[in-house]
Amino acid sequence: MKPQMIFFDIDGTLLDHNKQLPSSAKQAIQVLKENGHEVAIATGRPPYLFRELREELEIDSFVSFNGQYVVLRGEVIYKNPLGRKSLHALTKFANQYNHPLVYMGPETMKANTAYHPHIEECITTLGVEHPNHDPYYFIDRDIYQTLLFCTNEHEAAYGEKFGDLNFIRWHQFSMDVLPFGGSKAQGIARFIEKLGYVKEQVYAFGDNLNDIEMLQFVGNSVAMGNAPDLVKKAAKYVTKDVDDNGLVHGLELVGLLK
Structure with missing residues (x-):
C-alpha cells in the first residue's frame, strides 16, 4: 500500500475510558509508521495537554484546539485564533x-x-x-x-x-x-495542502461531536463503537468500542493493518 495519512482523536479513540493508552493501540501506531504511513493526532486538546502522549507515540504532527493550531513534523503551519x-x-x-x-x-x-x-x-x-x-x-x-x-x-x-x-x-x-467555520477538518486540510495528499489517501478515527466534520471531510472515516449515533452516521466505517481493541479493529477494517 502507498503511504497514507492517518489522524487519530485522543479521548475515547487513542485513550480508553480510563484515559489509558492500550498497548495494542501503541503497537499499531508503531506498525503504521514502520510501513511508511504519516500518523498524526487530531484533538480538541491544547498541545500541553497531550505532550506526554506525543512523546510516548513519537508523533510530532498534530491538529490541536479542534483545528486552530496545526503542527507538521514539529513545525507550526497554521494558526487561527479567536477574534x-x-x-x-x-x-x-x-x-x-x-x-x-x-x-x-x-x-x-x-x-x-x-x-x-x-x-x-x-x-x-x-x-x-x-x-x-x-x-x-x-x-x-x-x-x-x-x-x-x-x-x-x-x-x-x-x-x-x-x-x-x-x-x-x-x-x-x-x-x-x-x-466560525473552525474544525478539525480545516486543520487536516492544511496537511493535505502541504503534503500533497488527496482525500482518498486520508483516514480519520474519532468518537465525539467535534469529530463529525473531520469524519465527513476525509476519504476514509472510522467512528469508534463508543461514539454517539450522530457521529457513527457521519463515518464511512464503525469499529468496536475503544475498550474492546476498537482502534486496532478499525485499522484492520480499512485495510491498514493485517
Missing part, C-alpha cells in the same frame, strides 16, 4: 448568566473564575486540575479555543447571539468555542 472583539463580547454575555469560561492559549489555560464545580467536573475528565484564575488572560493574547460552561437550555442563546463563533458541546456542562 479578540468576539472574545470580549462573549465574556460580557457569559458573565451576565454566571457562565464561567476557560481561555486556552498556546502555552497554558486560565479560568475567569477562581473555582466553579462545572469546570472542575469537566476538566478532570481530561486528567488535569482546575485552571488557575486570570479573568484578563484573553486580553492582547492569542486564544485558540475557549471552554464555555453552561447546560443545554442556554446553548441556543449563544448560537443566536454569536454568528461569528462555533459552539460544539463535548460535555453536559461545557462547549468548545471556536472561530
